[in-house]
Amino acid sequence: MSRRFASFREFYPFYLAEHSHRTSRRLHVVGSLGVLALVGVAIVERNAWWLLAALACGYGFAWVGHFFFEKNRPATFKHPVYSFIGDWVMLKDVLTGKIRF
Template identity: 40%
Template sequence: MAKRIATYAEFWPYYLREHANPVTRAVHAFGTAVAVLLMVAGLLFGPWWLVLLAVVAGYAFAWGSHMLVEQNRPATFTYPTWSLISDFRMAWLMATGRLGPELEKAGVP
């Protein structure tokens, strides 16, 4: 059995290595953007089911990219909170053009 990751500082490089393919990262960022837009729309304007759809959409894009592109198991199943935090962190770093150095530190080519 693999050793369980104990800190977020250990998890972040692991998360990035699990998202080594740029297509996976792009699909994740797109899914995160869709989820945020649906969440905001649902909370501000309704209908309430948009909030539920936000969660479904966010995870559908992420999990789909893991199954079809990366062909690995999403970290969400083992580390749900850290995965959610990291998804937003990765999307933000991508949007601001600062993901490259983080990928290098994590050993992602």
């Protein structure tokens, strides 16, 4: 049974609990930074195919973290919008030192 969340504020603690393994968080950060780099390449090169690489990079690193380190299913499967937002908020929290990397 899927848990329901009334807001992102309610969802984010659940999201962080699903990303408690340090290696998984690191993989998410690498994937998110890779996404930013590849989106930048897509803009500079004016080639949308790089966006597919960005998608593969972001989800690839994240899913390795979930399946091999967290041993759980990515929240993307049941909460795609909140999970997407959570990825970027967690990246911000890591980069600002709010979450330990």
